[in-house]
Amino acid sequence: MGKQALLVISFGTSYHDTYHKTIEAICEDLRAAFPDSAFFLAYTSKMIIKKLKKRDGISVMTPAEAMEAIVAAGCDEVLCQTTHVINGHEFYGMLHELRPYLDRIPSIKIGRPLLSSHEDFEAVTDIVLNQIPELSPVDAAVLMGHGTEHHANAAYPAMDYYLKALGGGRIFMATVEGYPTLDDVIAHLKAQHIRRVTLMPFMVVAGDHALNDMAGDDPDSWKNRLSAEGFDVNCMVKGLGELPEVRALFAAHLQHAVDLKELK
Missing domain, CATH: 3.40.50.1400 (Rossmann fold)
Incomplete structure (x- = not known):
């Protein structure tokens, strides 16, 4: 052997x-x-x-x-x-x-x-849902995925669909470099009269994107962009690999x- x-x-x-x-x-x-x-x-x-x-x-x-x-x-x-x-x-x-x-x-x-499979999407959706605090009608969770110009970016809108279907419609997927974008999600948040948003990374490692692009102090961070739109924002910085x-x-x-x- x-x-x-x-x-x-x-x-x-x-x-x-x-x-x-x-x-x-x-x-x-x-x-x-x-x-x-x-x-x-x-x-x-x-x-x-x-x-x-x-x-x-x-x-x-x-x-x-x-x-x-x-x-x-x-x-x-x-x-x-x-x-x-x-x-x-x-x-x-x-x-x-x-x-x-x-x-x-x-x-x-x-x-x-x-x-990589339908079973993966279902399993990951269940895992993510267990991490999200109970949401009232004015609460929502927004996950930050990386995104890509590669056609595999389709996994992110698919994940968005799974999360909405199994999570009551107030959990959203957005990406840094692909689709859906944060602007896409903000439009949905406003349409649903959401007031409070929990941000979470949808990345194995909570590194630069999570710490800076999502939860950082820069005006362009997702936290501050959402705050500027009038939402109360909470950040949960925890990588999927944890x-x-x-x-x-x-x-x-x-x-x-x-x-x-x-x-x-």
């Missing part, structure tokens, strides 16, 4: 507190699920890798560097779990980095991103990992 590697690939973060609560916690859960595997961690964000090295002297590998280390360790099987939310640019860029190693490692299997139920979904995805050759 050969040697198996467990490779966790994340976009990454330069915030140490949220790293320990999210990425590290996911890694620990996956290592517990696959205790006999050699462990490796990689980030897809070269900007974050560079920042950690320069600021803190911390070295984190890229996916390609991790695969070189796995080859050097003599592994002939790789189980790879991404911590990405959707099947977008970051996910497919990761696959592009891994494909050349199919000639050097007999088996490379991939655990899909968080939102939730054991979300980490369990990632572990389940890895248990049902797909051969890299089958992913197009």
Whole structure:
């Protein structure tokens, strides 16, 4: 029997507190699920890798560097779990980095991103709903997703639909870089005569977007934009990766990992 590697690939973060609560916690859960595997961690964000090295002297590998280390360790099987939310640019860029190693490692299997099936949407909706305080008729919750120009952005309006269908119609999804936008959501909030809004990140890591773009003091932060529109705003800064139920979904995805050759 050969040697198996467990490779966790994340976009990454330069915030140490949220790293320990999210990425590290996911890694620990996956290592517990696959205790006999050699462990490796990689980030897809070269900007974050560079920042950690320069600021803190911390070295984190890229996916390609991790695969070189796995080859050097003599592994002939790789189980790879991404911590990405959707099947977008970051996910497919990761696959592009891994494909050349199919000639050097007999088996490379991939655990899909968080939102990859109808069952995932239902499960994540239930998990999110359990995090939201009880809402009165004048209360609403707004989740901040990242968003993308990739067609996988469709996951966010789909998630918005699931949240509304199962959450009573006063839970909204908006994105930083895609659709729906915060302006779209503000129009719905006003139409429903909402007065109080709870903001929450819909991201695995509560990093720069959550701390600054959502809850920061800049006039353009979502908190201040909503306040300027007359809403009372409360922020819950907690990454999805902090939730054991979300980490369990990632572990389940890895248990049902797909051969890299089958992913197009």
